[in-house]
Amino acid sequence: MFPRFPKYWPLAALLLVCASPSALAQRVSAKDKVAADVLVQRMATAEQRYNNALVLAANGDAKGVTESNAALEDMEDVVDACVKQRGCPMSDLLATWKRLLKAEIDTAGEELDEDPGEEALLEADTALAADIPEAARAARLLGDDNRHAFDRMVKFNPAIQAGIRRWLTDMRPQLMDSYENYQVMRHLMWPEFERRGLPEALLFGIMAKESNGRVHAVSRAGAAGPMQFMPATGRRFGLGPDDSGFDSRYDPRSAAMASAAYLNERLRQLNNDMELSLAGYNGGEGRALRVHRQSGGTGFWDASVYGQFPAETRDYVPMVIAAAWIYLHPRQYGVSFPKVDAHPATFKLARPASIYELTICLGNHGNRDGYMRTLRNLNPRYEAESWIPAGTTLNATTRVAGLYARHCSGGARTDLARALVTADVNAAIVSDTRSGNVAVGEVVPLPGDAAFVPAPVPAAKPKARTHRVAKGDTLGRIAQRYGCEVKTLARANGLKAPGYSVRQGQQIRLEGCSR
Template structure:
């Protein structure tokens, strides 16, 4: 039971070296966050011509007027592996996880509720690449669809990307930003990663690439050589891998099987529209998150959850290219950002050093990376700040 991709994307020489190093180092080895029992032109972009929760605890998504189109039906139509595993070598291993998950249908409901803002958009990206629909459920296994998830090994985000691998994939990190938590960029990077290593190591075999996504290509390649030496085919189901990796594809297939027939397992899935729930609004001037939320007409908590890569309360053009906003609120925010900031909400462009200030403290206060702040102000000795000294906060 395999699925092959015909994609052969050429990487730049330097990127290939960096990515290959991360793969061979087993950069993705980590614990799954799911409980055992339980930017491009791909999204609308609108351009101009305190992180609180919504009142009463209601999510913005509960108030959306959903159309008849349904993301779950669309996802099921893209499943490619559901008939194969029932007849193949993985039957017993997949059935084990179906039994485990179906014992806690409330856990599945909770996780699929968290998937509501992201599922349709991720599925579009999977469809565009011709990949099996099951791939859209990898965040279920990796992070329980929590964009803020972090593992004890250092992996972060929906796709649980390790720091070194994120660096190789171009996902910037700094005090005010972590690209691994940005759903748009991390999704693109994770799917690139899966396809690229399938092409590089496994002649397009996606299942082997998923094993390498979890354990690292070095671990999978060694296991494959041992299987081939024993006269086996060397596909995923032949390999002796770490326990977590042995369970990785079976978990993915198990949750897809439950989503294919949720009523059979007593699972009630939340209603999710088949179209993306968010649009991308370019950040054309520094803006506080609460100000942006007010202009968009949503809670600060809603905007915060849509932009988990932003690690502070200020979005600056030098750090953040865009904000994700509920689709039907984007034009309001675009119009507001095209106007000068009100005096009472303007983000400071300069910090005047006070007695006791440190460069790291100033950077933290303004959600900036220390290295950026030092570079913008030509600071070679961070310990030599003087009271009254003015520091630019934007690099301009």
């Protein structure tokens, strides 16, 4: 049972602030300002208390409802006091109310067949302030994040419609996977696009088409990460191997930041033509700029321009726009995106573990596919099979953190998961050894003794350990897997800093490795 937001806020308070805007312009003494600041801090504390209560409720803790009700009572007291306090910024308190109303609708959405979307939020605004049109209008303005700006940046045509058809038929599973993966990483990626003035739908569309939201995705051509940067392009925007060997193309925040910077660069070059900018993202910035200049600024859909891009790019552009369009208008197409526990949280490992082990012991409560993708996307530095030391803090969601505390810090399920991930297939093979005497080596006499003993067999020279580079491998990943130092491996294999680049199929000598 989740806590529920009260149906009506103290409407008299909202009416006063909306009907008397001149009150905010009155002179405020230093004493009044201090008192008003105290109320603002009380509201912030109550808001945090309410959010913590939602987490408790989501994890099945009965305290969640009690705590949420107490937090809401605190907020009501603050609003009442704010009405009486000269200089109290009621608009700030209204913004807090707005955030909590949105959180309540998100929570309630778990019980609906469809995502309520913007319409439900605006209906809630209207129901809450039906008798105060000014308050409803203010709430709507606070909620207007210009989320449909993308609609005005592209052309909706039959090519986009064909892309929507594909996403909603045989590619629907990839669309849903993309949405779930994106929601978990949204707090890392979306702010980077927002800071650079780019619409969120564009971020989702590119990520869905490029990687389905899998941060470790690698293409045949060598593009990597959730936004699929090639090594050279990535280096231009600060992506690539760091001192530990980790390739930051796999980091969601860094990849989003670089992607937004790259797109803005394309938009500046191409007269803000979104379709051509996407064509440059996929088909090469040089080609896009050359075509743009030769055509005199004609758009992507003109036959003289469209025909100069490869088939892959002609498919890429409408598919990105189609995914973005569905993201903005799900109800129009009968799409109900899954409810995702996306509240960020962390947990500290009580004992060494791998992501494989954690995936098993966490189970799949609330998620059909379990939490391996969530852990990998939020902790891209760790390979799934690598052992992570005790005391390491991992990024997760509130649900994953709660499941870890319940099942994975010790106990029967933890032991079972450890047994499964360490199981060795070779241990299942039974050797049927025949009994009897077997002579080993040559028999030579010892001086002064009639007895004979077998001559020692020379020890076989240990074979040098190697690793064949697989698709997506980096030197840092190989070092992490086998317990080596990156610089030691680089020196043993003649690889030069800072890239330490390896190629698929290359044999790497595993010198100085502990595993």
